[in-house]
Amino acid sequence: MAMYDKKSVEDLDVAGKRVIVRVDFNVPLDKETGTKITDDKRIKGALPTIKYLVDNKAKVILVSHLGRPKNGPEAKFSMKPAADRLAELLGQPVTLAADVIGEDAKAKAAALKEGEVLMLENVRFHKEETKNDPKFAAELASMADLYVNDAFGTAHRAHASTAGLANFLPSACGYLIKKEIDFIGGALDNPARPFVAILGGAKVSDKIGVITNLLDKADTIIIGGGMAYTFIGAQGGKIGDSLFEADKVDLAKEILAKAEEKGVKLLLPTDTVVADAFLRQLSGMALQAFSSSRSSQLVQRLSLRQSLMQTAHRSSAAATPQLLSRSSAMLIRFLTSPQAAALLSSTSRVRFSPVSTASTTRRQAESLLQATGR
Amino acid sequence: MNCGIPADAVKLIEELKPLVKNAEHRIALGVPATALAAAVEAAAYTNIKIAAQNCHFEEKGAFTGEISPLWLAKMGVNYCIIGHSERREYNAETDETVNKKALALLKYGVRPIICCGESLAQREAGETFDWIKGQIVGAFKDIPADKLCQITIAYEPIWAIGTGKTATDEQAEEVCKFIRGVIAELYCPKCAEAITIQYGGSCNAKNAAGLFAQPDINGGLVGGASLKAEDFSIICNA
Numbered sequence: 001m002a003m004y005d006k007k008s009v010e011d012l013d014v015a016g017k018r019v020i021v022r023v024d025f026n027v028p029l030d031k032e033t034g035t036k037i038t039d040d041k042r043i044k045g046a047l048p049t050i051k052y053l054v055d056n057k058a059k060v061i062l063v064s065h066l067g068r069p070k071n072g073p074e075a076k077f078s079m080k081p082a083a084d085r086l087a088e089l090l091g092q093p094v095t096l097a098a099d100v101i102g103e104d105a106k107a108k109a110a111a112l113k114e115g116e117v118l119m120l121e122n123v124r125f126h127k128e129e130t131k132n133d134p135k136f137a138a139e140l141a142s143m144a145d146l147y148v149n150d151a152f153g154t155a156h157r158a159h160a161s162t163a164g165l166a167n168f169l170p171s172a173c174g175y176l177i178k179k180e181i182d183f184i185g186g187a188l189d190n191p192a193r194p195f196v197a198i199l200g201g202a203k204v205s206d207k208i209g210v211i212t213n214l215l216d217k218a219d220t221i222i223i224g225g226g227m228a229y230t231f232i233g234a235q236g237g238k239i240g241d242s243l244f245e246a247d248k249v250d251l252a253k254e255i256l257a258k259a260e261e262k263g264v265k266l267l268l269p270t271d272t273v274v275a276d277a278f279l280r281q282l283s284g285m286a287l288q289a290f291s292s293s294r295s296s297q298l299v300q301r302l303s304l305r306q307s308l309m310q311t312a313h314r315s316s317a318a319a320t321p322q323l324l325s326r327s328s329a330m331l332i333r334f335l336t337s338p339q340a341a342a343l344l345s346s347t348s349r350v351r352f353s354p355v356s357t358a359s360t361t362r363r364q365a366e367s368l369l370q371a372t373g374r
Numbered sequence: 375m376n377c378g379i380p381a382d383a384v385k386l387i388e389e390l391k392p393l394v395k396n397a398e399h400r401i402a403l404g405v406p407a408t409a410l411a412a413a414v415e416a417a418a419y420t421n422i423k424i425a426a427q428n429c430h431f432e433e434k435g436a437f438t439g440e441i442s443p444l445w446l447a448k449m450g451v452n453y454c455i456i457g458h459s460e461r462r463e464y465n466a467e468t469d470e471t472v473n474k475k476a477l478a479l480l481k482y483g484v485r486p487i488i489c490c491g492e493s494l495a496q497r498e499a500g501e502t503f504d505w506i507k508g509q510i511v512g513a514f515k516d517i518p519a520d521k522l523c524q525i526t527i528a529y530e531p532i533w534a535i536g537t538g539k540t541a542t543d544e545q546a547e548e549v550c551k552f553i554r555g556v557i558a559e560l561y562c563p564k565c566a567e568a569i570t571i572q573y574g575g576s577c578n579a580k581n582a583a584g585l586f587a588q589p590d591i592n593g594g595l596v597g598g599a600s601l602k603a604e605d606f607s608i609i610c611n612a
Contacts, residue, residue: 134444138483141483167483
């Protein structure tokens with residue numbers, strides 16, 4: 001499909017040219033010093049494109065964002081850790097400019113020699129970036145002759161450094177984006193069947209277009225995550241205080257009807273984990289859901305009346321009996337409502353002990369995980 | 375001058391979207407200024423880009439009633455048609471103003487669609503090529519070679535606009551090839567490859583495929599036929 005017929009970096013004539021490359025170096029940093037990268041996967045991901053450009057004698061200017069700086073330059077959002085790590089991985093020096101479109105950046109960009117790499121400071125130091133301001137994009141573009149976008153992670157954002165640059169320079173996508181286009185494009189055009197699509201995420205409204213398109217292509221669609229509650233609610237299921245988009249119920253019903261009409265199996269979770277508070281850190285463990293039908297019935301009744309605030313959630317597709325009974329022992333400990341704990345203890349064979357605070361809960365969960373060797 | 379009421383433009387876009395979902399060509403819809411904002415929003419996240427139909431060449435200043443190219447850029451309008459023969463005839467558009475507008479649009483990252491074309495009298499007097507060359511040279515003054523990839527030229531013979539009298543494939547190809555030659559002369563042969571050249575003038579669902587098959591015609595600037603989603607989609611999928 002020609003919609004996917006996008007130019008790649010190999011289609012550009014890069015020798016001797018200044019190429020500005022949008023990369024996704026939004027890497028997680030450690031909490032103690034804020035300068036150690038805890039996962040450099042994204043930097044490694046950009047290496048093929050950067051290496052290609054270096055090998056083909058381009059003058060490489062990298063632009064990326066890191067975190068969400070609120071008010072201009074801030075040391076804790078500097079690209080320095082990323083620049084240093086890249087230098088290590090590339091095996092050649094990476095200069096870091098002191099600014100993004102300021103004098104230092106422009107001077108350094110102009111002074112680049114073939115095969116050298118310059119990194120601009122965090123592009124989100126300028127509010128104009130996320131607004132896709134044309135003048136800001138023009139400033140960025142002025143430092144280069146060509147533009148390559150290899151930041152798949154931000155490709156959906158129409159920002160100056162992702163979309164704006166293409167309005168000024170001949171552009172192409174890097175290897176990362178090309179891979180995604182080839183893979184997803186291929187999967188959508190000519191999937192191996194049976195083709196199962198698994199969707200997560202919180203909001204139905206964000207995913208409508210995707211779901212509707214997938215209904216024409218997939219054999220089965222599995223919907224999990226916060227979004228599933230709206231579907232379950234639309235079917236008349238009880239979901240307590242979970243995420244629910246009331247104004248999307250009709251839409252959800254429409255999708256369910258369409259799926260049935262097209263013979264697409266639309267699977268929603270059949271059971272759920274209930275907790276007093278939605279603790280992100282716990283959700284990894286919460287995935288080891290409990291679903292003995294008695295306790296889940298109890299919990300469902302509880303959720304209507306008691307102080308249980310939100311439910312964590314998973315699809316039963318991956319549940320197995322052993323996993324469930326082992327993990328139910330773990331999870332049960334983390335109900336924070338004393339009433340819930342008392343009620344469940346009195347009606348099942350497992351001991352429930354209430355926990356007082358969210359942080360206590362998390363620590364207990366972590367130590368328990370360590371103890372059980374998971 | 376059609377679909378200037380925002381709701382009408384949005385209606386057309388909504389009808390068009392599913393019909394052109396899998397089109398291979400790049401698609402842009404030229405929308406009157408009053409409907410631009412609504413059109414940009416309706417076409418967001420689709421393969422339909424939005425074009426303005428005119429703009430001013432100054433970014434700011436005392437020019438009541440004019441449209442600043444900077445506004446178009448900030449609104450996310452991707453293209454702007456300039457030098458349409460109707461504006462050249464009724465609104466005193468000259469090669470000079472077209473050139474200034476092109477430069478201003480390029481400055482802010484809005485892609486110009488530069489129109490050129492001869493009248494029936496000129497064609498009959500054999501003045502077509504000289505006339506077109508003058509328009510192109512005038513329009514491209516001071517435009518650097520690296521911006522050619524952002525520019526589209528639309529050849530619209532005036533005698534074919536709204537008359538139902540399309541140029542033959544050969545006539546259209548002849549002039550578009552000539553235009554590409556002028557660009558090659560002004561810049562370089564390789565540069566001439568980069569530029570998109572369209573044909574316009576009673577381009578419709580029936581003749582589109584034949585026209586687009588010509589070696590130097592990269593697409594069409596479609597007028598009346600674009601008002602019906604069904605017809606336009608046939609052209610988009612040609």
